[in-house]
Amino acid sequence: xxxxxxLEHLPALPVVIPxxxxxxxxxxxxxxxxxxxxxxxxxxxxxxxIMLLDQVWHSGPIVYxxxxxxxxxxxxxxxxxxxxxxxxxVAAMASVxxxxxxxxxxxxxxxxxIPAFYTALLICMxxxxxxxxxGDAFNVFVFLEISSLSTYALVAMGARxxxxxxxxxxxxxxxxxxxxxxxxxxxxxxxxxxxxLNLLDLHEQLANQENKVVEAGFAFIVTGIGLKLAMVPLxxxxxxxxxxxxxxxxxxxxxTATKVQIYLMLRYVFTVFGFEFPFLEVALxxxxxxxxxxxxxxxxxxxxxxxxxQMLAYSSIxxxxxxxxxxxFGTVDGVAASLIHVxxxxxxxxxxxxxxxxxxLRLGSSHFHAFKGLAKRMPWTAWGLILSGLSLxxxxxxxxxxxxxxxxxxxxxxxxFISPLLVVLLIGASSLLAAVYIGRLIYAMVLEQPPEGAxxxxxxxxxxxxxxxxxxxxxxxxxxxxxxxxxxxHQAAESLxxxxxxxxxxx
Amino acid sequence: MMGHVVxxxxxxxxxxxxxxxxxxxxxxGDYGPGGGFQAGVIFAVAFxxxxxxxxxxxxxxxxxxxxxxxxxVSGVLLYALTGxxxxxYGGNFLDYDLIQPDSHHHAGQHIGIILVEFGVGxxxxxxxxxxxxxxxxxxxxxxxEDW
Numbered sequence: 001x002x003x004x005x006x007l008e009h010l011p012a013l014p015v016v017i018p019x020x021x022x023x024x025x026x027x028x029x030x031x032x033x034x035x036x037x038x039x040x041x042x043x044x045x046x047x048x049x050i051m052l053l054d055q056v057w058h059s060g061p062i063v064y065x066x067x068x069x070x071x072x073x074x075x076x077x078x079x080x081x082x083x084x085x086x087x088x089x090v091a092a093m094a095s096v097x098x099x100x101x102x103x104x105x106x107x108x109x110x111x112x113x114i115p116a117f118y119t120a121l122l123i124c125m126x127x128x129x130x131x132x133x134x135g136d137a138f139n140v141f142v143f144l145e146i147s148s149l150s151t152y153a154l155v156a157m158g159a160r161x162x163x164x165x166x167x168x169x170x171x172x173x174x175x176x177x178x179x180x181x182x183x184x185x186x187x188x189x190x191x192x193x194x195x196x197l198n199l200l201d202l203h204e205q206l207a208n209q210e211n212k213v214v215e216a217g218f219a220f221i222v223t224g225i226g227l228k229l230a231m232v233p234l235x236x237x238x239x240x241x242x243x244x245x246x247x248x249x250x251x252x253x254x255x256t257a258t259k260v261q262i263y264l265m266l267r268y269v270f271t272v273f274g275f276e277f278p279f280l281e282v283a284l285x286x287x288x289x290x291x292x293x294x295x296x297x298x299x300x301x302x303x304x305x306x307x308x309x310q311m312l313a314y315s316s317i318x319x320x321x322x323x324x325x326x327x328x329f330g331t332v333d334g335v336a337a338s339l340i341h342v343x344x345x346x347x348x349x350x351x352x353x354x355x356x357x358x359x360x361l362r363l364g365s366s367h368f369h370a371f372k373g374l375a376k377r378m379p380w381t382a383w384g385l386i387l388s389g390l391s392l393x394x395x396x397x398x399x400x401x402x403x404x405x406x407x408x409x410x411x412x413x414x415x416x417f418i419s420p421l422l423v424v425l426l427i428g429a430s431s432l433l434a435a436v437y438i439g440r441l442i443y444a445m446v447l448e449q450p451p452e453g454a455x456x457x458x459x460x461x462x463x464x465x466x467x468x469x470x471x472x473x474x475x476x477x478x479x480x481x482x483x484x485x486x487x488x489x490h491q492a493a494e495s496l497x498x499x500x501x502x503x504x505x506x507x
Numbered sequence: 508m509m510g511h512v513v514x515x516x517x518x519x520x521x522x523x524x525x526x527x528x529x530x531x532x533x534x535x536g537d538y539g540p541g542g543g544f545q546a547g548v549i550f551a552v553a554f555x556x557x558x559x560x561x562x563x564x565x566x567x568x569x570x571x572x573x574x575x576x577x578x579x580v581s582g583v584l585l586y587a588l589t590g591x592x593x594x595x596y597g598g599n600f601l602d603y604d605l606i607q608p609d610s611h612h613h614a615g616q617h618i619g620i621i622l623v624e625f626g627v628g629x630x631x632x633x634x635x636x637x638x639x640x641x642x643x644x645x646x647x648x649x650x651x652e653d654w
Binding site for chain 2: 019
């Protein structure tokens with residue numbers, strides 16, 4: 001191989017760097033040092049993931065053997081385009097949200113907890129990158145727990161502002177643990193019938209097995225991951241967790257946590273089980289129904305929420321519905337649309353939650369009342385929110401349009417038990433619901449007057465506004481430069497589906 | 508002060524053997540059952556017992572809560588840096604063979620796993636104690652600044 005020395009470690013570095021940096025942050029003094037350290041680490045990690053994606057794009061999937069132990073016995077990191085894209089998303093969001101976090105965290109969290117906060121944040125990042133990078137099923141569970149446990153702590157840190165964060169975090173802890181337990185039970189059943197934990201080896205070993213044990217294992221794993229990614233009947237932990245968490249955490253989690261789980265679902269459904277697994281069709285039909293239900297149910301709930309953070313959290317659940325819909329088509333285009341939306345939705349939601357974070361910093365509330373007349377009081381924040389909100393609805397020229405367009409295009413070419421035209425119409429209809437709740441927010445910000453006698457407020461600090469607008473600009477940039485999202489996602493979807501049954505999908 | 512004499516004497520007698528047993532489990536871990544997790548918990552148990560018998564303040568004098576984060580951090584770093592060490596010698600992350608490449612009976616593997624397990628032991632013991640200190644030392648009503 002003709003790669004520069006040191007670069008052969010690229011698959012491990014994005015996981016190892018934040019892992020080593022996290023404990024160091026704990027020893028720092030409360031103040032700006034931990035923040036600066038976490039930001040620098042996130043930028044270094046971002047550079048690593050960009051180089052990794054570049055390497056995978058040019059020379060195909062990379063296998064990295066931990067400790068020099070070969071698969072299937074050893075733990076290997078298996079990086080193809082799908083992982084590399086998700087890892088890039090996580091690192092990119094971290095590198096934007098971490099710098100943003102400084103002022104917001106100082107206002108919302110006890111000063112003494114700041115080093116612990118950045119430690120937990122870096123550990124969370126390690127876990128999310130690890131889930132995406134690893135090619136070993138049990139290693140997935142370990143990293144899943146690493147990211148989840150630190151997330152519970154981070155959500156609970158919002159308790160200084162609002163004690164309801166504690167119950168939200170506890171709720172999340174219980175639901176998340178049930179999800180993780182289901183995953184492990186499923187994994188145990190698969191291990192029993194195959195004797196391997198390597199994801200690619202699992203696929204080969206499962207090829208000739210059709211029995212109840214494997215089917216039960218599949219059901220447990222899909223349900224477990226479904227709980228973690230807030231598939232619709234299993235979404236109850238999400239709204240409060242996102243609502244009461246510190247603003248920076250809401251932005252980071254909404255942009256990354258559920259997205260990594262979507263990737264994991266894709267990996268299991270298509271790489272590990274694949275189309276020759278007869279039970280798969282049941283799951284895909286379930287995704288279709290649950291996806292559409294989620295799109296409508298969560299959007300309608302979002303319309304009636306009075307807390308903007310909670311509204312955006314429900315909107316996240318609805319957007320998960322689009323991603324599940326993309327998976328349920330079972331075609332390269334559908335999976336690609338799902339991956340594109342994973343990336344694009346990360347951009348939109350990060351921008352929206354960061355905008356709300358600016359408002360919370362200055363007005364101390366994320367209730368709709370605080371947003372009245374915001375366009376006059378905090379123009380930069382308000383217009384950032386408006387533009388990223390339009391992206392969420394899917395207005396060109398924003399990335400939201402690309403997502404919806406790809407999804408509709410994929411829907412036309414499939415033959416599910418619901419007619420393609422109806423699916424397309426349903427996607428359009430639920431976009432209209434998004435237009436309603438975003439429209440409500442825009443109405444409050446632009447057309448309503450600020451409350452009588454409201455004191456004059458200053459704009460959010462430059463660092464926060466810069467991070468917000470960087471994301472807003474990204475929402476437009478990736479409409480015009482689709483080579484990163486659309487091209488990579490299509491290749492990634494092909495590689496995901498090709499590892500199972502031939503190309504093209506067998507639906 | 509005169510209460511619980513039997514209990515306190517027993518704790519005093521058992522304290523050192525428990526620590527010794529923790530170290531045995533720790534360093535026996537690469538040959539047989541044992542390792543950092545179990546050893547860390549046993550190690551912490553000695554101090555938790557001390558706190559139960561003599562009161563948490565005495566234990567906090569013996570092992571101040573302030574040093575625990577440093578032990579935790581050094582444990583995790585010992586683990587991670589052992590992995591990075593082998594990277595610098597041209598192997599993959601955590602490739603212990605690179606620590607003693609010339610050895611014919613995989614001495615590197617033994618050294619590597621002992622270092623890593625020791626890191627795990629340090630982290631687990633200090634985390635257990637931190638959790639115990641926080642629960643046992645919790646004040647009934649919490650000030651607003653503590654949230």
